[in-house]
Amino acid sequence: EILTNQNCFHDIATQEAVGDFVSFHNLPPGQIAPILWRNKTNNTNVGGKIVSQYAFQITLPPNLIPTLLNYTSQLGIIDKFREFTSTSPMPTSPNEDSHHGQFVTFGSNRWYAQRPAKKFQSNMHWISPADERTQEEYLRVLFAGGFGEILDKIGKALLLDGLVAYHLTFLAVSKSIRGYTHHDTTSTGGRVYNVIIPLLLEEDVDPELILIDDVTG
Numbered sequence: 001e002i003l004t005n006q007n008c009f010h011d012i013a014t015q016e017a018v019g020d021f022v023s024f025h026n027l028p029p030g031q032i033a034p035i036l037w038r039n040k041t042n043n044t045n046v047g048g049k050i051v052s053q054y055a056f057q058i059t060l061p062p063n064l065i066p067t068l069l070n071y072t073s074q075l076g077i078i079d080k081f082r083e084f085t086s087t088s089p090m091p092t093s094p095n096e097d098s099h100h101g102q103f104v105t106f107g108s109n110r111w112y113a114q115r116p117a118k119k120f121q122s123n124m125h126w127i128s129p130a131d132e133r134t135q136e137e138y139l140r141v142l143f144a145g146g147f148g149e150i151l152d153k154i155g156k157a158l159l160l161d162g163l164v165a166y167h168l169t170f171l172a173v174s175k176s177i178r179g180y181t182h183h184d185t186t187s188t189g190g191r192v193y194n195v196i197i198p199l200l201l202e203e204d205v206d207p208e209l210i211l212i213d214d215v216t217g
């Protein structure tokens with residue numbers, strides 16, 4: 001079930017509201033809700049309207065984020081990201097269509113670290129499994145934290161026959177000169193989704209999630 005009636009939701013108090021999207025509270029774990037505009041935008045009354053038919057927010061199981069943080073901390077991935085985004089960044093590729101990458105080892109498994117092209121003007125880096133063993137270990141950690149419950153809820157809500165997590169990654173960024181809208185896939189008819197799980201967020205900064213709605217593109 002996907003709740004779509006905004007009257008069923010309770011946004012945070014108006015004086016505490018930050019950002020363009022409604023922040024739902026007190027939803028049970030695994031509850032899927034559309035992303036709704038909060039107020040008027042560019043003199044257009046869009047408050048309460050769905051941003052995109054293919055964008056959702058879902059409440060996470062309580063153990064998922066702590067499980068992932070413990071995993072990345074023990075392996076040294078968080079420390080590596082701190083190096084990448086401060087003292088030892090990877091070089092950027094001058095080619096707009098390519099990323100710079102290098103293999104790194106955490107524990108006994110191989111990972112692949114990448115940084116986007118220079119044109120993106122950010123210190124973003126991401127680290128992904130580089131072989132099947134690392135992929136399987138990452139999956140085991142996700143499911144230990146309750147990610148399987150999330151997949152089950154998503155599949156039932158979107159009426160999908162099955163789901164597969166075909167690409168896993170950890171991503172970090174602390175500085176960006178400008179924002180770029182980005183998509184990994186197009187024209188899938190709602191059959192492919194990115195699931196973004198926030199692990200560590202900067203405090204006292206404006207929201208930085210950018211979405212393009214179905215109407216204005």
